[in-house]
Amino acid sequence: MYGSSAFHFIFSVTFIVFFFGGLCEASRHVNVDIINDIGSNFQLGLYCKSKGKDLGAHYLASHQHWGFQANLNFWETTLFFCHFQWARGSQSKWFDIFNANRDYRLGICQDNPCVWSIRPNGPCRLLKGQEKCFPWNVVI
Incomplete structure (x- = not known):
């Protein structure tokens, strides 16, 4: 009898953690917006994905933008990466x-979209009239 109650208790606690964790995860999301600022007359090709979600290929004319919504996982370790090509590859x-x-x-x-201006020297995050630029990731 004791083993059965312990099982039910552990099962109930596990269910509650996953249920409420799922609700929290569903409400935690960010919007990401990508702008082609490579230069006039340059089309930007981009292909974005995460470990579990493939967002596919997109092509942006100069100053055009495209975006997506990312749901954060329970551990807040969500990562989306993009491959960018321009100047005819x-x-x-x-x-x-x-x-x-x-x-x-x-x-x-958290409360503002992540807006990225994609430039030849690297992407710049735009937020409230300020920008912070980053180098491209290095291929090892």
């Missing part, structure tokens, strides 16, 4: 376009 770079450790945990993209 001669330029090929990649960047972690959303990194929860960098963009969410510090409160940067």
